[in-house]
Amino acid sequence: MKQMGHKARLVTITGILILTFMVSVTQGWAKPLRNRQRMMEKIETIKMWKLMDALDLDSQTALKVFPIIRKIDKKRLDLRAKQRDLLDKIENLVKEGKGNANSLDTLANQLFDLNEQISQLPREEYRRLKPVLAETQLARYLIFQKRFRKELIHRWMQNRRRKPVQERSGPGVRSRNGLIVQPPQPQP
Numbered sequence: 001m002k003q004m005g006h007k008a009r010l011v012t013i014t015g016i017l018i019l020t021f022m023v024s025v026t027q028g029w030a031k032p033l034r035n036r037q038r039m040m041e042k043i044e045t046i047k048m049w050k051l052m053d054a055l056d057l058d059s060q061t062a063l064k065v066f067p068i069i070r071k072i073d074k075k076r077l078d079l080r081a082k083q084r085d086l087l088d089k090i091e092n093l094v095k096e097g098k099g100n101a102n103s104l105d106t107l108a109n110q111l112f113d114l115n116e117q118i119s120q121l122p123r124e125e126y127r128r129l130k131p132v133l134a135e136t137q138l139a140r141y142l143i144f145q146k147r148f149r150k151e152l153i154h155r156w157m158q159n160r161r162r163k164p165v166q167e168r169s170g171p172g173v174r175s176r177n178g179l180i181v182q183p184p185q186p187q188p
Contacts, residue, residue: 051069065133086107
């Protein structure tokens with residue numbers, strides 16, 4: 001009887017520890033998502049302010065332009081998320097060794113379709129903005145898109161260079177192929 005009570009306590013404590021671990025892990029996952037969302041909102045705000053300046057938009061035109069741009073940007077983000085999910089599925093097929101020609105072909109075709117949809121977004125955005133913006137504004141918008149993206153990437157890279165390697169992602173940095181590259185260690 002006493003042994004049964006001990007087992008029940010052990011199961012209860014184990015359950016509480018597992019539950020605590022799961023809650024802390026999900027909070028850890030949610031925090032980067034919140035930070036990413038906040039960062040995306042900041043980028044969007046900066047983009048809209050710079051866009052108003054670059055195109056010399058009045059408030060009436062801005063009220064017509066911004067919803068179009070936001071809608072296309074949201075569509076782009078959604079498609080990129082689907083693209084990442086498909087790439088994760090393909091990577092899992094490779095890792096698990098379960099990939100067969102049919103499943104790979106299906107995922108690859110879905111990925112190619114998404115790539116085509118993403119590549120059509122600038123044309124769709126241009127088509128929707130054409131009735132709202134003057135020709136010179138449209139031309140400046142195309143130039144703005146390229147410069148803004150380039151400037152954003154440049155600033156991001158500068159910030160990454162300023163941070164010590166350990167701050168970026170713990171003891172090592174993830175390379176493009178997913179391997180963790182350790183910084184050189186001083187020799188005693």
